[in-house]
Structure formats: C-alpha cells, structure tokens
Amino acid sequence: MGPEHFGWGGWWLFPVVMPIVMVVVLGILIYFVFGRGGPRPPWSNDFDGSSSHHKDSESAMEILKKRYARGEITREEFEEIKKDLQS
Structure with a gap:
C-alpha cells in the first residue's frame, strides 16, 4: 500500500457506494409517491374512501x-x- 491510502482507511468506498444508495432510495421514493397513482400508503386499495370489502x-x-x-x-x-x- 502506498502513502496515498494511509489517511483514508476504508473511507475510499464511501464516495463510490453512496451515489448508488442515493439513486436506489430516490427510485423507491418516486415509486411510492407516483407509481401508485398518488401519495397514499401502499396498503390503501380503496379509491373513493370507502372500504374495499363492499365489493365482496x-x-x-x-x-x-x-x-x-x-x-x-x-x-x-x-x-x-x-x-x-x-x-
């Protein structure tokens, strides 16, 4: 190992991995906000506010x-x- 690695330890990995993690988190966030048709929780399946059991x-x-x-x-x-x- 050369002298350029002495001060970094394992931190050289942070600038490589962090952008990938940020893109994945942003993709998940975009899916939950826009992929389900609006900002509503994934467990909410009713569109008019009524219970989804009324069809059954x-x-x-x-x-x-x-x-x-x-x-x-x-x-x-x-x-x-x-x-x-x-x-």
Whole structure:
C-alpha cells in the first residue's frame, strides 16, 4: 500500500457506494409517491374512501341481476337461478 491510502482507511468506498444508495432510495421514493397513482400508503386499495370489502359483500341476487342486465344469461336462466337462490 502506498502513502496515498494511509489517511483514508476504508473511507475510499464511501464516495463510490453512496451515489448508488442515493439513486436506489430516490427510485423507491418516486415509486411510492407516483407509481401508485398518488401519495397514499401502499396498503390503501380503496379509491373513493370507502372500504374495499363492499365489493365482496355483494349478494348472489345482485350478481344475478347484473348478469341478466348485461345480457350474459337469458330470461329463463335468470328465473331458474332466482328460484334456486330463493329456496
């Protein structure tokens, strides 16, 4: 080792590693602010402030009515399934 290394010890590594660490931290920060559509916590999945569980609590009859309204099932199928659900 030459005399140029005596005063530095392991500190020569700091100017090499620190810019890389700063770029990684900045990238993570940009993802959390802009990558999720705005500054909100990652655990927040609701967009209108209501609970995200309301989609799961939809009854079978509501789903049936929506399928019929979209034309996915015929009137006969609707009536048959409705009869099964009510019994």
